[in-house]
Amino acid sequence: MTLTPVLSKYWNLPNSWTLDTYRAHQGYAALPIAFAMTPDEVIATVKDAGLRGRGGAGFPTGMKWGFIPQGPDPDGTVKPHYLVVNADESEPGTCKDIPLMLASPHSLIEGVIIAAYAIRAAHAFIYVRGEVVPVLRRLQAAAEECYAAGLLGSDILGSGYDLELTVHAGAGAYICGEETALLDSLEGRRGQPRLRPPFPAVAGLYASPTVVNNVESIASVPPILRNGPSWFRAMGTEKSPGFTLYSLSGHVARPGQYEAPLGVTLRELLGYAGGVRAGHELKFWTPGGSSTPLFTAEHLDVPLDYENVMAHGSMLGTKALQIFDDTTCVVRAVLRWTEFYAHESCGKCTPCREGTYWLVQLLTRLEAGLGTPADLDKLLDIADNINGKSFCALGDGAASPIVSSMKYFRDEYIAHLERGGCPFDPARATAWAPTAAGEVIR
Structure with a gap:
């Protein structure tokens, strides 16, 4: 394409x-x-x-x-x-x-x-x-x-x-x-x-x-x-016709705006963007900004239109493709996003106002290696109490990266507990390697 x-x-x-x-x-x-x-x-x-x-x-x-x-x-x-x-x-x-x-x-x-x-x-x-x-x-x-x-x-x-x-x-x-x-x-x-x-x-x-x-x-x-x-x-797919702007950012050789028909894949877009930065592999990415559930390398060939992205468990959203390579700590990335949502919550409804605050507390503790295994279930429980129950979609957006990152990278959360901190820190990285999440691209 x-x-x-x-x-x-x-x-x-x-x-x-x-x-x-x-x-x-x-x-x-x-x-x-x-x-x-x-x-x-x-x-x-x-x-x-x-x-x-x-x-x-x-x-x-x-x-x-x-x-x-x-x-x-x-x-x-x-x-x-x-x-x-x-x-x-x-x-x-x-x-x-x-x-x-x-x-x-x-x-x-x-x-x-x-x-x-x-x-x-x-x-x-x-x-x-x-x-x-x-x-x-x-x-x-x-x-x-x-x-x-x-x-x-x-x-x-x-x-x-x-x-x-x-x-x-x-x-x-x-x-x-x-x-x-x-x-x-x-x-x-x-x-x-x-x-x-x-x-x-x-x-x-x-x-x-x-x-x-x-x-x-x-x-x-x-x-x-x-x-x-x-x-x-004549462009795009039957249910998602036309052209659109895809924003590629993060660990790619040539980040920027790529205008393509709906239905293009990330693999194709990475071809235009020069691929993931040299010497590294794709670990995870967002198909529509930080409020959409994460994808991994196994989703490289998912057509980026509304129907196909939803069928694979995420949302096309604003088509903001944030690319993260194998040097990125998933827990730290999710924490940073959650801090953003907690800061930007308008406070009108209880699930979002209180839920995003407690998500940040739990993630901060987990990222520092100070949490417990029970915190992982508690994290998902709070996310479930926000998702679909807040006044607007901000609560859903805050829950999405947490639920999807636990789905694909639960072992990384556990590694933080076992190592007493982030396994991507130099002092701990030599003793731990993340589980590969499907096919990778260099």
């Missing part, structure tokens, strides 16, 4: 982020196509293409747009519709939306205009992490270019359609990547997940019908409008 650069095709051009460069490569050519269609026809086109949300869940994008209720409420109230782009990329290991917005902000803005037109919204928001100031400035500059060129504001391209775009900086909370917490933050409140129902499509931003989509999902819309659903479906 070969790479399919679409969104990333012009990232290496000089001044790729400017309106002139974007327009020189079919930029904003999809707008007149969309405006020649009715909003419902645009939604139908995205449905026909089979575009699935690129933010983690993989929910069909066109179907999500179609959930927006049309017409007045039963009491006769007519509420505005809103489009919100979730650009709060904060999952450990995930780095696809930020380079996309840095290198090609107009690909996102063109998608925003089309998506907002499709759901009949007059105001759209891009919610960006507050820490990434260069991205924020680049999006704001791109929006100003669009206003000056008549691509935003009143009567866009003479279509009669009006749209205001607001680029909003968040305060840097991981929980605001959850769509309802993001909406609360956007409204000026503390970012915490909402109870659902009602869902955002019915009562989202300012209690009005709202669509929340990921950056890559929205940026994929203009190429679909330009080239048609059949072109998009």
Whole structure:
């Protein structure tokens, strides 16, 4: 399978982020196509293409747009519709939306205009992490270019359609990547997940019908409008069509973004990335960021699409492929992730607030070699009390690496107990070798 650069095709051009460069490569050519269609026809086109949300869940994008209720409420109230782009990329290991917005902000803005037109919204928001100031400035500059060129504001391209775009900086909370917490933050409140129902499509931003989509999902819309659903479906698999960005990081020769059809395998991607660093072997990896269950070398040939990854016990998530070689202590890696989730828990629900705290205490003790065999069962018991029982998916994400690492590397946890500390420390490493987890790649 070969790479399919679409969104990333012009990232290496000089001044790729400017309106002139974007327009020189079919930029904003999809707008007149969309405006020649009715909003419902645009939604139908995205449905026909089979575009699935690129933010983690993989929910069909066109179907999500179609959930927006049309017409007045039963009491006769007519509420505005809103489009919100979730650009709060904060999952450990995930780095696809930020380079996309840095290198090609107009690909996102063109998608925003089309998506907002499709759901009949007059105001759209891009919610960006507050820490990434260069991205924020680049999006704001791109929006100003669009206003000056008549691509935003009143009567866009003479279509009669009006749209205001607001680029909003968040305060840097991981929980605001959850769509309802993001909406609360956007409204000026503390970012915490909402109870659902009602869902955002019915009562989202300012209690009005709202669509929340990921950056890559929205940026994929203009190429679909330009080239048609059949072109998009010619890539990927039947149930997971199209192209997507895979983020390879960690112990690989050439980390970075690799845009490929859905269904590519890690073995193929490692071929493009130069393989695992010289002299070492693949030990474990994440298919969709730290919140997804771990895979090992035995999963090198699992097609990286939504169905196959789930069938093998994990989730495709954000397609953040973190690669760890044989020098990595699994317990230490899982501890670091768990510390992150405990720190970022919003504290709204007891399972997550209390559970992540105690997971860190147990893992800290185990990693230092001070735990007991009973701690291993206690670790799994607490993870089970968090998984599926917390208010949002943060609790599930905290439990996933623990449960999966115990499944594949329980002997490594036991080695910490037997050696009185991490067996990867030089003083202990000579007396212990980890069990091989399937086939390895150099």
